[in-house]
Amino acid sequence: MRKRGLDPDQVRKHLHEARERDLSYENGDIMSSMCTTPHPLAEEAHRLFLETYLGDPGLFPGTSQLEDKAVEKLANLLNLEGGDGYITTGGTESNIQALHIARNLSNSDEPSAVVPESAHFSFDKAADMLQIDLKKAELDDDYRADPSAIENLVDGDTAAIVGVAGTTETGQIDPIRELGEIAEENDAYLHVDAAFGGFVLPFLTGAPRFDFSIDAVDSVTLDPHKMGLSTIPSGGLIVRDPDALNAIRTDTPYLTSEDQYTLTGTRTGAGAASTYAALETLGRNGYRENAEICMERTKQLARRVENSRNLELTVEPVTNLVSIGLDDPGKAAEKLDEKGGKVSVSRLPEALRVVLMPHVHQETVERFVEELEEVA
Amino acid sequence: MRKRGLDPDQVRKHLHEARERDLSYENGDIMSSMCTTPHPLAEEAHRLFLETYLGDPGLFPGTSQLEDKAVEKLANLLNLEGGDGYITTGGTESNIQALHIARNLSNSDEPSAVVPESAHFSFDKAADMLQIDLKKAELDDDYRADPSAIENLVDGDTAAIVGVAGTTETGQIDPIRELGEIAEENDAYLHVDAAFGGFVLPFLTGAPRFDFSIDAVDSVTLDPHKMGLSTIPSGGLIVRDPDALNAIRTDTPYLTSEDQYTLTGTRTGAGAASTYAALETLGRNGYRENAEICMERTKQLARRVENSRNLELTVEPVTNLVSIGLDDPGKAAEKLDEKGGKVSVSRLPEALRVVLMPHVHQETVERFVEELEEVA
DSSP states (O other), X not given: OOSSOOOHHHHHHHHHHHHHHSOOTTTTOBOSOSOOOOXXXXXXXXXXXXXXXXXSGGGOHHHHHHHHHHHHHHHHHTTOXXXXXXXXXXXXXXXXXXXXXXXXXXXXXXXXXXXXXXXXXXXXXXXXXXXXXXXXXXXXXXXXXXXXXXXXXXXXXXXXXXXXXXXXXXOOBOOHHHHHHHHHHHTOEEEEEOTXXXXXXXXXXXXXXXXXXXXXXXXEEEOTTTTTOOOSSOXXXXXXXXXXXXXXXXXXXXXXXXXXXXXXXXXXXXXXXXXXXXXHHHHHHHHHHHHHHHHHHHHHHHHHHHTOSSOEESXXXXXXXXXXXXXXXXXXXXHHHHTTOBOEEEETTEEEEEEOOTXXXXXXXXXXHHHHHHHO | OOSSOOOHHHHHHHHHHHHHHSOOTTTTOBOSOSOOOOOHHHHHHHHHTTTOBSSSGGGOHHHHHHHHHHHHHHHHHTTOSSOEEEEESSHHHHHHHHHHHHHHHOOOSSOEEEEETTOOTHHHHXXXXXXXXXXXXXXXXXXXXXXXXXXXXXXXXXXXEEEEBSOTTTOOBOOHHHHHHHHHHTXXXXXXXXXXXXXXXXXXXXXXXXXXXXXXXXXEEEOTTTTTOOOSSOEEEEESSGGGGGGGOEEOTTSSSSEEOSSOSSOBSHHHHHHHHHHHHHHHHHHHHHHHHHHHHHHHHHXXXXXXXXXXXXXXXXXXXXXXXXXXXXXXXXXXHHTTOBOEEEETTEEEEEEOOTTOOHHHHHHHHHHHHHHO
């Protein structure tokens, strides 16, 4: 570190130069992210609550109340009255804590979790941290969890079964109801990772059920900082039984609270305030509109891909994510990258993966398809 | 959730009302927190990088570079050339990940960690998550780790020994050099939790060494969002051997990176940018000045306590934290609370705990002592 600090204007200049090297959501460079430009009021709330933290809620009772309201609204969106949960740093923390609860509630000495092969890598992180044996079940032809493959991996040591509503690679929805039957039969905890789908599926007509309306579902991850239009870091973990959080409580001496069930300590209040602001400003109709626009772009891209000679739709999209099959997707992604746009490559299927977030406009989709056909 | 969202002005009103119910750093209400009002340029950086995240660094190469610079400066502050690390969400994540590394590097089937009784509760969290047996060693008369008590708990299963530089309850510094000798003799990983002391001790004349200048130290936690004047969430985990991070890597398909060693996934870039801005603007001299002002207030309070009939200094402060002995500290804290100021109660010793952060001014200290003498 320098002895004397730099002049503030110099620091400001460095900051702006760095920020300009980043890709931008708005000019359509980013087609691989599940994040987007937050709602203006979410940003405003974030700034207003920048100094607050919820690790010591007695210092920030106003912020703490906003979190309670946000959690209630999230539970409500997932068809749960009551329940509990908290605003996490994001889907990874939510998924880790869900498995953490399940492991601590399990009686097994060698607890395992059964997840579909499509599960997000946060479950690998969780398994390593928590010392859980992670068993990955094969998918069906539409890249969804195959209930019989899941069932084959379940045994007396199974602490948790995981289903995904809006997978990271293809956006598909696992058959949560059928996973629920397996969980109930085997007395296993059922967690649904709806980090991506949680703010899309409730607003689509005819979308399969994935939430607490299915009795077996014990907890759900959904990310306000993805399709919820809140700021980063705003994740959500909602549990059906408030007592479930007792399984992961740690005593907190010298704070205004008695204990904590969060992964972080000095937990920012900005995420909770920002989530509250987005939920309150948009309401169900606002989110429906957002989801519908994204699904329109999704269909636009899907139809263009179907009609293209070199491209193939690997599976019909059910959320706002398009998986595009072509020769050597890695090479194509690299070439697109040189042109300035970022898509990414999925493993299962090996395909290009495009996420149609609200910042991806109609013209961006058109330009993207043209560029992709050129490089394919 | 409501069908129709509220008018933005109504939401804004709710936000401001909530924020007003919070306590404020600036009016001296908060005397129990290790956080404070961030440096203005740190706040500015946070706002500028609000949309960025480092979970997918190829999308935000500018932000990613600021993180590299911030990590280098933090390592440098801790007397380490090279090394590695990252900007975490705070001390809790840093401490969890340090034990995570130590556990994954250990050959034991039943790994344990030996910590002083003064260790922060994040080590309890870590132990539960990571399934480590946490052994707590008694303190010496000055509430520091007692090396012989630590040594007595070390055995072949000891994955890590932890020392604290600036304990949460009394601000004391453990004898890190002696803990280092024990760690070396027993081939154990040595982690130093300097979440609080990391931005104080390097600037105090005659402070004992606690950092990488001691060969046995493997990793250090220090929190930019405490005395580093960065915004929440900005934690720091610095490791001596960059390879140590390999022990906790998870593969990350479909991102611009190959793997991740962070606890969170969609990790905000605002903390990294804010930390960079604070470090670059303040420099060593700026932090020295900040630490000196806080230590002056600390001495002011300590002398007032010593000269008071009903109050007692439980231990001479070495960082900007004063531990005040009196009859029934819990009752006193409650009464102070009614007057609007928040202090907190420590367990070991059972005492009032006052943190002299930069927002606690000279007059606040005077007012506090007067109020405390009244209620004592």
